[in-house]
Amino acid sequence: MRRSLALPLASLLLVPAFVGCGGDAIPTTAPAAAKEPADILYHLQYLVVRKDYKHAALIAPITPDVVYPSAMHFHKQAKELGITLTPEEIKGLGIEHLAAKLDELPGGPTDDYPVKDARLAFNAGLYRLLKGITDKSWGKMRHMGITDNSAARQFGSSTIVKDMALGFDGTKVLTVSCLKKPDGTWGVSYLRYEVALKSLKQ
Structure with missing residues (x-):
């Protein structure tokens, strides 16, 4: 009897692994905090495809010197690319009070734009830019190299930034x-497209 049960039991143990290999390439649960730059890919996939808006905070920098200019850049680039946020996304991102001025954000604090709002704008801008890639293409996205960003040293000798290329x-x-x-x-401090989205086959 023991021998007859051994094979079916072994088969059952192998099933989850087999299904997982052919499953969805996009994480279905929130990835843990990124321990390496390469881990960021899975956070980006999860954020944009699963639309877990609060997850952006896990990979966002918290210092004003990064948050303000990056938020401005994200929304400016998204505007140029014609990428917009839906009312549902604006609500989910918690930026209803910022929605009217996202495309004209300043690169630093003002009386009506505190760092708390800049962080929300950063999260929204990151998500907005990522929307330029379809869910199908995010499933195919792969690492294409990581290099040191020496220019980041201008923010201090302890500042470490790695530029990661992604593509499919x-x-x-x-x-x-x-x-x-x-x-x-x-976390993510900057993001830019290396191709014209209109010409990209997705």
Whole structure:
């Protein structure tokens, strides 16, 4: 009897692993804090495809010197690319009070734009830019190299930034600047497209 049960039991144990190999490439649960720059890819996939808006805070820098200019850049680039947020996304991101001025954000604090709002704008801008890639293409996105960003040293000798290239089907699509945060985990400080989205086959 023991021998007859052994094979079915072994088969059952193998099923989850087999299904997982052919499953969805996009994480279905929130990834843990990024321990390496390469981990950021899975956070970006999860954020934009699963629409877990609060997850952006896990990979966002917290210092004003990064948050303000990056938020401005994200929304400016998204505007130029014609990428907008839906009313549902605006509500989910908690930026109803900022929605009217996202495309004209300043690069620093003002009386009516405190750092708390800049962080919300950063999260929204990151998500907004990522929307330029379809869910299907995010499923194919792969790492295409990581290099040191020496220019980041201007923010201090302890500032560590790595530029990660992402793409699919042999085409480099994005460069993501990954910033090492004070707690040792990694976040996103900058993002830019390396191709014209209108010409990208997705």
